[in-house]
Amino acid sequence: xxxxxxxxxTGVDWKTVAETLQLVGMAHYDPDVHRRAFEASHxxxxxxxxxRLIGFGRAISDGVYQAAVYDVAVIxxxxxxxxxxxxxxxxxxxxxxxxxxxxxxxxxxxxxRTLGLRKMRTGMxxxxxxxxxxxxxxxx
Ligand SMILES: CC(C)(COP(=O)(O)OP(=O)(O)OC[C@H]1O[C@@H](n2cnc3c(N)ncnc32)[C@H](O)[C@@H]1OP(=O)(O)O)[C@@H](O)C(=O)NCCC(=O)NCCS
Numbered sequence: 231x232x233x234x235x236x237x238x239x240t241g242v243d244w245k246t247v248a249e250t251l252q253l254v255g256m257a258h259y260d261p262d263v264h265r266r267a268f269e270a271s272h273x274x275x276x277x278x279x280x281x282r283l284i285g286f287g288r289a290i291s292d293g294v295y296q297a298a299v300y301d302v303a304v305i306x307x308x309x310x311x312x313x314x315x316x317x318x319x320x321x322x323x324x325x326x327x328x329x330x331x332x333x334x335x336x337x338x339x340x341x342x343r344t345l346g347l348r349k350m351r352t353g354m355x356x357x358x359x360x361x362x363x364x365x366x367x368x369x370x
Contacts, residue, residue: 231311234278235320239269242276246283247301254303256335264301272297275320277304277313284308287317289325297325299332318345336367 244261247268251258258264268274272291277284285304291297299321304313322330322345333355334342357363364370 231279233313233316235316236276236278237274237320237324239265239274242268243283244268247286250283250286250303250305251301253306256301256303267301271300273321273324275317277317279308285313285317287321289321289330291325291328293325293328295328297328297330299330302332314341315345318342333368 242265244265247264248258248261251264268286268288270290271288272293273289274286275288276286285308287299287302289297289299299318302314302317302321304317330347331350331353332342332347333353339349355363355369357369360369
């Protein structure tokens with residue numbers, strides 16, 4: 231599998247980003263909303279296979295000591311082939327001086343554990359869709 235990693239937003243098909251997030255059950259918006267989010271992020275990773283966008287992720291950060299990872303997703307038919315790991319390692323490498331936080335989708339914690347992340351004991355969140363996020367198992 232010949233993967234190409236791109237870190238720039240030029241030429242990204244934001245419709246594919248939105249559709250992939252929807253397909254894997256993550257928060258998804260209009261393609262242009264994702265464009266704005268990725269463009270405003272410190273680190274973006276896009277994985278292509280034969281020119282096809284098959285996975286991505288991003289981190290917001292001060293670039294010095296704090297960072298938060300969002301929107302890590304791999305198209306289902308390409309999952310469990312190491313692509314999520316490639317995405318996360320690329321993000322972690324680009325932010326090597328930073329503490330990294332994220333909230334895993336319920337059930338995906340072990341994926342992040344394999345990358346060295348640990349569960350937070352005091353994580354707090356103010357979700358705008360509080361009831362929906364509670365229902366999905368993100369909060370008490
Ligand atoms: C989570 C996700 C990004 C992982 O990507 P991936 O390409 O399938 O992961 P990898 O193939 O790199 O797997 C790396 C390791 O994590 C493990 N892993 C992958 N998905 C896992 C899961 N859902 N639960 C537990 N372990 C998992 C793999 O078994 C593998 O371990 P190994 O190296 O010991 O075999 C991908 O499955 C995905 O897009 N899921 C839907 C969207 C999502 O939930 N994203 C995360 C939001 S927090």
